Amino acid sequence: MSERKDFCIECRKECYYSLRKQYVKKLIKDKEYTFEITEAFCEECGMKMDVHGLMDKNIKEIDEQYRKIEGIVSIEDIEKVINIYKIGKAPLSIALGFGEITITRYLMGQVPSKEYSDVIKKVLASPKYMMDKLEENKDKIAETAYKKAYEAAKEMRDLFSVSKKMLNVISYIFEKMEEITPLALQKILYFIQGFNLAIYGKEMVKEECKAWEHGPVFREVYDIFKDFKYNPIEDDRFVIFENTESELDINEKEIIDLVINTFGVYSAKTLERITHSETPWIEARLGYDDGIPSNVLISKNSMKDYFKRIDEKYNIETEDGVRKYIKKILEK
Incomplete structure (x- = not known):
């Protein structure tokens, strides 16, 4: 028996529950998708239960799967861009030609457009492309941020030695x-x-x-x-x-x-x-x-x-x- 317990509205008491993967259909922008999410089921009556924290997990599962299906960059990969190139959220947004708070919005969960996602993915895949974007928007970025990011991009490029x-x-x-x-x-x-x-x-x-x-x-x-x-x-x-x-x-x-x-x-x-x-x-x-x-x-x-x-x-x-x-x- 599972060690997990929560309130079952059918049994009207605290019950043990188990977690199972289930498929659900969702309509997003007039397009139907099938996602695999985690749901809880009462071990006494077998009915579905609303367990604390599970809704947030489902949202994350759907978000990750949607991004994968549509080829949209993940939040984790955006964070990697920041870490790899040693650049802040605002300078990165400007370097890529976005609005100043765009990357911040993406890190908070907003899904990028395919166009902007492709730019971020290209930066992640190509240090040379990042160097070009930094040079292109050099005058809009603080000098310290520019130099730090450009040097990190050069180090990345040297990987290809x-x-x-x-x-x-x-x-x-x-x-x-x-x-x-x-x-x-x-x-x-x-x-x-x-x-x-x-x-x-x-x-x-x-x-x-x-x-x-x-x-x-x-x-x-x-x-x-x-x-x-x-x-x-x-x-x-x-x-x-x-x-x-x-x-x-x-x-x-x-x-x-x-x-x-x-x-x-x-x-x-x-x-x-x-x-x-x-x-x-x-x-x-x-x-x-x-x-x-x-x-x-x-x-x-x-x-x-x-x-x-x-x-x-x-x-x-x-x-x-x-x-x-x-x-x-x-x-x-």
């Missing part, structure tokens, strides 16, 4: 893992690259990996996330690459899932320890004592050859095989 494939892979990792630190991300990317080279004979990403003191590192990725240091990455900027799974083929996603489901359960320091036990990093670090910086590349051929040997011994195309390999490494 890595390949689109690398960004898609990182975005997919973020989607699959609850949290990840920069150090752990580097190791996960390294294993993804190595496994893809061994299993499919080709690179996953074009970027080169270097043998740094704390293990394999993709320098361009390091530069993007270095400010997070040893903390989990929480980066709204990667909303740009949400829903880009179609740009990764089924084999690529299987490799990423394989690595996340096995190596992804370990701490960053454990992953570092694993890479320090592997031939590609060891050979690239020959001649360098502990603590000595190095920018020597870990060649893709050495990664491919090493993980092919591991595959022949442990069958790393399966999660069980990868786990056996990890266990053997950690027992050393």
